[in-house]
Amino acid sequence: MTAEPTPPDQPAAGEPLLSVRDLVQEFVVRTRGAAGTDRTSAAEGVLFGTSGSKAGVVQAVSGVSFDIMPGETLGIVGETGSGKSTLARAILQAPRPKSGSVMFRGTELTRLRGRKLLQARRHMQFVFQDPFGSLDPKWKVRSIIDEPLVAYHAGDRTARGKRVDELLDLVGLDPARYAKRHPRELSGGQAQRVAIARAVALEPSLIICDEAVSSLDVLVQAQVLSLFEKLRAELSLSYLFIAHDLSLVKQVSDRVAVMYLGKLCEIGPGEDVYRQPLHPYTRALLDSIPSTEPGAARATATIKGEPPSPINPPSGCRFRTRCPRATDLCATEEPKPRELAAAHFVACHYPLSQPAPVATVVTAADATTGATFRSA
Amino acid sequence: MTDVLLQVDDLRVSFVVGGRELRAVDGVSFSVDPGRTLAIIGESGSGKTVCCRAIMGLLPLGTAIGGSARLRGAELIGLSDAELRKHRGSDIAMVFQDPARSLNPTMRVGVQITEAIRTHRKVSRHEAQTQAIELLRLVRIPAAERRFHEYPHQLSGGMRQRVVIAIALACRPKLLMADEATTSLDVTTQAQIMELLLELQHELDMALILISHDMGLAASYADEVIVMYAGKIVEQAPALRLFGAGGAVRMRYTRALLDAVPHLERPAHSPLPIVGGRPPDPTALPPGCSFAPRCGSAADDCVAKAPALLEHAPNHRWACWHPCENGGAA
Numbered sequence: 001m002t003a004e005p006t007p008p009d010q011p012a013a014g015e016p017l018l019s020v021r022d023l024v025q026e027f028v029v030r031t032r033g034a035a036g037t038d039r040t041s042a043a044e045g046v047l048f049g050t051s052g053s054k055a056g057v058v059q060a061v062s063g064v065s066f067d068i069m070p071g072e073t074l075g076i077v078g079e080t081g082s083g084k085s086t087l088a089r090a091i092l093q094a095p096r097p098k099s100g101s102v103m104f105r106g107t108e109l110t111r112l113r114g115r116k117l118l119q120a121r122r123h124m125q126f127v128f129q130d131p132f133g134s135l136d137p138k139w140k141v142r143s144i145i146d147e148p149l150v151a152y153h154a155g156d157r158t159a160r161g162k163r164v165d166e167l168l169d170l171v172g173l174d175p176a177r178y179a180k181r182h183p184r185e186l187s188g189g190q191a192q193r194v195a196i197a198r199a200v201a202l203e204p205s206l207i208i209c210d211e212a213v214s215s216l217d218v219l220v221q222a223q224v225l226s227l228f229e230k231l232r233a234e235l236s237l238s239y240l241f242i243a244h245d246l247s248l249v250k251q252v253s254d255r256v257a258v259m260y261l262g263k264l265c266e267i268g269p270g271e272d273v274y275r276q277p278l279h280p281y282t283r284a285l286l287d288s289i290p291s292t293e294p295g296a297a298r299a300t301a302t303i304k305g306e307p308p309s310p311i312n313p314p315s316g317c318r319f320r321t322r323c324p325r326a327t328d329l330c331a332t333e334e335p336k337p338r339e340l341a342a343a344h345f346v347a348c349h350y351p352l353s354q355p356a357p358v359a360t361v362v363t364a365a366d367a368t369t370g371a372t373f374r375s376a
Numbered sequence: 377m378t379d380v381l382l383q384v385d386d387l388r389v390s391f392v393v394g395g396r397e398l399r400a401v402d403g404v405s406f407s408v409d410p411g412r413t414l415a416i417i418g419e420s421g422s423g424k425t426v427c428c429r430a431i432m433g434l435l436p437l438g439t440a441i442g443g444s445a446r447l448r449g450a451e452l453i454g455l456s457d458a459e460l461r462k463h464r465g466s467d468i469a470m471v472f473q474d475p476a477r478s479l480n481p482t483m484r485v486g487v488q489i490t491e492a493i494r495t496h497r498k499v500s501r502h503e504a505q506t507q508a509i510e511l512l513r514l515v516r517i518p519a520a521e522r523r524f525h526e527y528p529h530q531l532s533g534g535m536r537q538r539v540v541i542a543i544a545l546a547c548r549p550k551l552l553m554a555d556e557a558t559t560s561l562d563v564t565t566q567a568q569i570m571e572l573l574l575e576l577q578h579e580l581d582m583a584l585i586l587i588s589h590d591m592g593l594a595a596s597y598a599d600e601v602i603v604m605y606a607g608k609i610v611e612q613a614p615a616l617r618l619f620g621a622g623g624a625v626r627m628r629y630t631r632a633l634l635d636a637v638p639h640l641e642r643p644a645h646s647p648l649p650i651v652g653g654r655p656p657d658p659t660a661l662p663p664g665c666s667f668a669p670r671c672g673s674a675a676d677d678c679v680a681k682a683p684a685l686l687e688h689a690p691n692h693r694w695a696c697w698h699p700c701e702n703g704g705a706a
Contacts, residue, residue, distance in 0.1 A: 073644075079562040080533065187654055217419040218589060222636035222648040229645060244562060251638035252645065270644050288567040289640070290592035303564055306532050 015106070016067035017238050018091070018124075018206055023100035025061040025083070025090045028054055029311060056311040060086040061097070062262035065337075070205065073232065073239040075253030075270065077246050077285065081307060083262040084242045088208050091240070092126065093117060105205065122152055125199035129211035131191035135183040141168070141194050142179040148201045167197040170234075171227055189220035193227065200231060208240045213248065225252060246285055250274055255343075258282045261310055261318040264337070268344030278346035278353055281319050317349065325350045327357050381448060381583050382408040382431070382468075382551055388442040389423070389430045396659040400426040402607040403443070408551065408600075411577065413584040415598035415615070417591060417633070421655055423607040424587045428553045432470055433460040447551070465496045469544035473556035475536035479528040485512075485539050486524035492546040511542040514579075516572060534565035538572070545576065552577075553585040558593070570597055591637055595619040603630045606655055606666035609685055613692040624692065626699035629667045665697065673698050 030053060060083040068074045078084045090097040093109050102109040107120045128134045135144055142164055149160045165175040171193040183191055192212065199207055209228070213221045229252070231237055243249050249256055250270055257267040258279060266279040277283045284303040303322045308314055316334050320326035329349050337345040340353055350357050389401040401423040408414050416424045429435050431445045431452060445452045447467055452460065472478050480488060489508035493499065499507070505524075512520035515538040528536055537557065544552060554573065558566040574597065577584050586598060594601050594615060601618050603611040611618075611627035618625055625631050635649045653670040656662055662669060668678040677697050685695040 079564065189654065218591075218633055218636045219419065219651045220654065223650055223652070225638075226648055226650055229647070232645075245638075246563065247638040247640050250640055250644065251642060251648070254644060274640055285563060286640070288563040290567075290570075290590065290596035304568075306534055306565065 016103075017070045017072075017105060018068040018240070019101075019103040020067070020091060021065045021101040021103075023061055023064045023087065023090055023102065024059065024098045025086050025095075026098045027058045027060055029056045029058055030054055058310045059262050059313070060310065061090055062313075063100070064259075064262075064264050066257060066264065066267060068206065068238050068240060071232075071236050071238055072255065073241055073253045075241045075243070075249035075256040076259055077243060077249050077256065078259035079244060079307060081261075081310065082259040083310075084259050085210050086262075087259070088126070088210050088240065088242055091208065092121065092124065122202050123204045124206045124208065125202070125204040127192070127195050127199050127207060127209045127212040129214055131188060131195045131215075132183055134195055135191060137183050139182070140179070141173075141181050141183070141186075144183075144194060145198045145201055148198060152202055154202065163201070164197075167201055170200070170231070171197045172223075173197070187220075188216055189223060192216065192224055196224075196227060196231070200235060200237075203235065204237070206238045206240065208242070210242045211244070212241075214243060214245065221248075228252060246274075246289055258285065261307055261313055263318055263347065264345075265319060265348065266344075266346045267337075268341065268346075272341060272344050276341075276353070278340055278344065278351040279319075279348050280323050280325050280350075280352060283352060284322075317347075325356050379409055380407045381410045382445065384427075384431065384443070384445045386443040387427060387430060387445060387453075388440075389426050389435065390440045392438070392440075393659060398658045399607050399661065400658065401430065404604075404607075404609055405443075406600075406602055406609070406612065408583045408585065410550065410583055411581050412600065413574075413577070413586060413598045414600045414602065415586040415588060415594035416602045416604060417588060417594050418604035419589060419633075419655060421606075421658065422604040424604050425555055427604070428470070428555060428585060428587055432464065432468060432553070433457070434470075465492065465549065466547040467549055468551045468553065469547075469549040470553040470555060471537070471540050471544050471557045473559050475533060475540045475560075476528065478540045479536060481528055483527070484524070485526055485528060485531070489524075489539070489543050489546060492543045496547045507546075508542075511546060512539070514545065514576070515539070515542045517542075533561055534569060537561065537565075537569055541569075541572070541576075545580070548580055549582065551583045551585065553587065555587040556589070557586075559588070559590070591634055603627065603633070605629050606658065606661060608666065608695065609693070610667065610696070611694045612685070613694075617692055624689075626688070626692070626694040627696045628671050628673055628698075628700060630694075631700050632670075665695070 064087055066074065076084050076087070089095065091102050097110060104120060104124060109117065109120055112120055145164045145167055146160055149155065149163060154160065155163065164179065168175040168178060173190060173193055178190070186194065213224050216224060228239065232239065239252070241249060241252050253270045255268060256270045256273045257264050258281065260281050266273060266277065266282050273282060274286065277286060305322055308321055314321050316332055317330040320330040323330065335347045335349045337347045339345050340351055384407065385405050387401055387404045391398045391400060404427055406414065416427065418424045426435070430441050433452065433455065435441065441453055443453065447463060452463060486505065486508055489511055490501070490504040493504040493507055509520050509524055512523055517523050517535060517538050531539065558569050561569060573584060576582065586593060588594060598615045601613060601615050602609050611630045613624070625634065632651045636651065638648070651670050656666050656669065662679070663682070664679040665682050668674040671678065675698060683695045683697045685693050687693045
């Protein structure tokens, strides 16, 4: 099915910059002799390579839909293996999602190929967690930032050189001191600034940050976060900000989405999601944060066990095996996202805005990990 | 005096890097009482890990270590490897950040635990196996008998860290040092592991040293908090005093660390207070306060002379010429 590519349009006012609908990403897990029951490797999906027999299919991202408006920051939180990084890569078409639609600036990315896809992706850039892993150690800072400019034929050598200086200035690095350095001569925070300079070089409209500040020390993290905020204001950028740290996501996001086992369980304005979470999983995540507040109760493990295997996710609601409010309904019927407050959606049969269901059935059979913890 | 479990006095650790002396830990003193929790907080390179590794005797040969660390009166610094081994495991144990790297990927989990038991105690293979399964139960690993025969790669990160803790607890140490033990884990798993550590601490009457960069962790779980910067303790106080009502933080660096942590209470896009620069080069420390070049309140005296860590209030020490008033809360 090679559809004719749509010409890239500028998004009209009021149109979302990025519109993701029913996005599904699957990986085939293959065995290497023994049965592929490895939870962590399964989450990685491709670890088993291409040899061996098919052991199962991991739906790492399972029917995710959301919009990002121009200038807006959407935060995505979730635990390891929830599929948040896979989602980001599926949006980037690397690798291409199994099904669903990704509309970016009015162009359907899933149908584009080759040069057309490259052109469309020019306005969407990525910043990864490990700056040293994403910067070529043999290149100098100048060449690293220059590379996207060369790739997209943005000006001649002199113009590009000037642009690199501007970009270094923009991210707070003195071009005279840093342009000639190699990544190993930079600190973690400086290296991340170089990665950011490279990301904004082509004046993108969307930057996808995948745990972009998670490996940095707290003071440096604050510096880089402020840089993101400054660029947002100066270049009117949108961000898809992925992190496992809830406080961090709250700090930078207009809206926040919570992911669990490949599905969005809640999405809404940041302030509302944090102040009045509707999904029990969001509540549990929030309760797990150690607080520096005076006299605050210490964080307690509010949900037990660990996420089940994504190869064979629970029927119905995927969170039900760890959910304190789960009933039989949750096992049989998958909850659909509902808008319970303005722009605040939740996929739960018994959202926290309602009293807990009367007959709470603990699905003990599923709680292979949970049951033992409760004895403590 | 007899009550103290671990007494560290004027601990100094230096390496030689490229012909220059790198002072990783510079005159650190603290004590830990039995059954208590001490948190050592600092950024990477502040010396918190080196400090604990020096106590455990885990630093490379050729490292210059000075000062003293006494465990129930017995000096640890300067002991030979063979002598230290008597203390490691049975008196002090350590849990590291990355559970995947602390475990041998080619050995079954059970073998690794029994090995730890049989290294320290003369017990039969069978007896060690029974104890190992008990340990797995102790750290709340479900289906312990089955997990005993599994390899580390078959366990999730949280489960692996539980196994590492089980190994650390094999000989019921009196002191457990957890070096960023929950940093690589998810928040819900982190809460579970911290809860486990606290329960075990109670059950086994064990003292805990939490080494972390996370102020929240210190505030939530520690009795006593030490903040380190560039190899020195810059503030030391009971957690309640530091984080409690009215917030009595004095040292400007502690304040900066607290302010830089994103809080749920802050509205989105609110500006974070920024501390520029980065920690000083440990081979060329400034003569004055090592935080002075980044400190907003630094004056001439800060640059000229380093402030000493003094007990300005009961149980509250800080090293600052111009401490924050009223905790300096922003």
